[in-house]
Amino acid sequence: MKINIKAFLSLTVLLAASFSACKKEYFNRPPKSQITLDNYYQTAEQVRTSTTILYSAPWFGYCTKGGWAITEISGGNGRTWSPDIINFQDFSVTGTNFEISSVWNSLFIEVAQANGIINNLPTKVPSSVDQAVVKNALGEAHLWRALAYFHLVRIFGPVPIIENSLDYVDNYQVNRHVVTDVYKFIVNDLKYAEANCSPAVRTGSSPSNARVSSGSASALLAKVYLYMQDYPNARTQAEKVIASKEFKLYGIDVPGKTFSDLFLTANNNNEESIVALQWTGSGGYGRGNPFQGAVALNGIITGTGDGYGQMAPTFDLMDKFDATDLRRKPTYMIPGDKYNEINQASGGYTVPSDANSQGTHAQVKKYIVGTPADNGGVGGAQSSANNTYMMRYADVYLILAEAVMAGAKTSTDPVALNAINTIRRRAGLSNLTVIDRSGFVPNPDYTPGSNEKGKRWPTNYKDDLLDERRREFAFENDYFFDLMRLDGFNKTEHPIALQIIKQQDKGTSDNSNPPQRYGNGYLTNVTSANLLFPIPATEIVADPKLKDPPVAYPFK
Template sequence: CVVSSSCKNEYFDRPPKSQITVDNFYQNAEQVNASTLLLYSAPWFGYSGKGGWSITEMSGGNGRTYSADIINFQDFSVTGTNFEISAVWNSLYIEVAQANAIINNLPTKVPASVDGAVVNNALGEARLWRALAYFHLVRVFGAVPIIENTFDYVADYQVPRHQVTDVYKFIVNDLKFAEANCYAKTRSGVSPSNAKVSSGSASALLAKVYLYMQDYANALAEANKVINSGEFKLYGIDVPGKSFADLFLTANNNNEESVVALQWAGNGGYGRGNPFQAAVAYNSQITGTGDGYGQMAPTFDLQDKFDPNDLRRKATYMLPGDKYPEINQAAGGYTLPADANSQGTHAQVKKYVVGTPADNGGTGGAQSSANNTYLMRYAELFLIKAEAIMAGAKTSADPEALAAINTIRRRAGLGNLAVIDRTGFVTNPTYVAGSNKRGEHWATVYRDDLLDERRREFAFENDYFYDLMRLDGYNKTSHPIALQIIKQQDKGTSDSQTPPNRYGNGYLTNITDASFVFPIPATETAADPKLNEAPVPYVFK
């Protein structure tokens, strides 16, 4: 090949050698099945790193910090230049972009030789994950741009935000597609085959989304569909010999209670493993990998919500003297030292804190552990069911609703409720004017059995602030109840007496209605100033 004219064109065709090209992929069922795996993991890293739990737990009042990188979430002063807010936005939109790629590629690239059901299942998975990403986006940022195909905007990305109600409609459409097209499953045991989402996973998410939309009839119907299907099982109730604490061990990844979970690669290195314990574990003796920064610790407010007999307490947060035989097994277990007090509340996070690589089958590394992160657990369906039955009522003694919530309470070792009380603010019987003491500080207290149960059950599982957000209704910009609840939360610190005297310095005045929507990153509004404008309706395709 000396002169151009004699060169065959092929000489200049040089595709990559260590990557499969899009046109060579999706050629058989295995490849189609593998095409969705990424959606279950790495794109969620930025959300899971710090931003996600800073929003749900710190803004929600379950956690507190001194750490400058996330302190603004605790006092509602986040700006658009906040690194973690960028991480949340960027991460969720990575998920949307990769899901879109699958949704748009599969119909054109898969040959007819591949069973249509396989393709539809993968499409269903991709749409479920896209829906989940948008469900997170709409709860954090409110109105956001809906993107179905990146290519539509490459030449002009001055895209407006779309109205919140349309984002929800978009989510419901995707989840309905997933419900209709993903495989149905019955789960048993801890198994990798439980990792992938099913039609039942989509139904479960639909139940939750409908609940947010206050479409109680559909929420109940979907919750019942899931519960009656028998696809999932509750640890400690349907699966004997297992407890609430077992749900959060790496060994029990993909158990029967797992509805949707992130599938971290423990040996994948930074960005591919679970980053949670690195940030919140009290110290590096727990993690064994140099991380463990104790950046967030439980607030007194959260601690006050737990009955000492609640079996979930020790699995949710550590108190000085608590011993965890599963952590640092090489040293005979880990006991939280008496002076552990990384955030001034004499307690540290336990949920999702799983210990050293050796404690977890040799997998996991610095800032990357191998335990799954639940995006939904079967237990939530029971609480959704109860809430959907009540449909906004202040109290209920509906036997089905009671059965549902009491199932969850029973597993936690708590007594049955006879009435579910969601009265709201009631006079505080122990109010003492001027007191800083627990239970005496506020003239009113908020009474809501369902909200409290959800808070205890899902503390540190990235949910509580979203629950507070929806208390005042669907798509509301005014949040009088949630505002008051948050203002009354004790997010303060204490001294080192036994028991500690609380400083009562955690009560917030900063929070406003606007605090329930986080700012879109300044880097994004800089690139697309239309994001600063009022949202518009979405034209559904």
């Protein structure tokens, strides 16, 4: 059932049951249990567990398809023929699209859940509960609310800022707020989280690493400041996180581990994880990670009857990987690749020669973890148990490099070089001696009318940092947002992003070996207006104010 703005503004019950109780009729009947806000928060453990919901269930609607359809398919890393998400490929999504509604509802449910904690804990928790526990829970809620808004503003632009959902239950007509104020709100929330969440030092892969910390807030602040092009603050926050030594890079700070190991269920909540969604894998549909079920090539991989191959890598993404890049095989599969961690009972899984679900003779590997037996007996149909990263420590290094450059076209600064080269060394690539972000440069291989790799366009976009981020975080729901910030975080026109998107090869090929591309995947009609996704039509019907120009937010 779709949730209009009145419904999600009412979602303030904090237990996991509240996620399944988002039907309108729920708000018109008294609770059947004896648990109320006045008697629930009586112990430190009850306060701690009140934030658990923020780490999983509300995000499910974002993670099922809409989130990766926006970031990976619209971004140009993935392509599809699947009719329910193909509109994200050519930017023809309308307000009636089911997945865009799922994204909107999912993120505002997260906001409502966080609001419930933020507004109730200060008055409902007795003085007998350790105030450090209360402060940490409030910090967690502020961080997750900030993260939800960080997604909302990057997808929809101006959106309503809602601090207390109950304020709008009877009058749910709300305006959108200007982008700069949404970012200010995000920064304020993250500063609160940084000051109130407990510090941590992460060791090994452990459930004790699952919850966010003050360092998690610092890292997210670095990323938000980078988007705002506030380079001094982005650098300060990134250097703070690195100096804290709370997090560690697999394969650099953690010997014996590799980039590939980051995406195994056994390594959930590892030292590189800054913020991650926590999926149970044993709770059925809606409680586990749905990504593998949607994009894995087949049921042999999943062992649970799903594996629909609904997204495959584009040629444009594959072109960015050097043959020696150790991230290639853990990111996408090509025929002949063998993965010992999948289908272990049969000696591993080898990608068949005819693997070609979406026309590019390659399949997604990242987050594809295999059968329940491959994962300690956990997992089910569209319900894997591997975490979804919302931010990894590698991001902090690349943020630092970009913040040090502070908009410069090239740099030989040793701090910036060390940061990007640390990530490159883990990938088995040589060190850069200069970071080049020249932008559009003449293409010496340009051949008018050619469909061959690298010859179709008179200019190429040279950006070592953007390319490194793309290789590092492909299929981690980030690349489209990276493209959109190239022209400025609060702009309505996106000439750089548009030109890059128009030059992406999202097309298909024949069955030759190697495959010959058809050159049929280039966009010509996309405009800046297409790059901002529409608010769901049902929301506008329920709240016509969402059509009005955004207004300033009255900060307290």
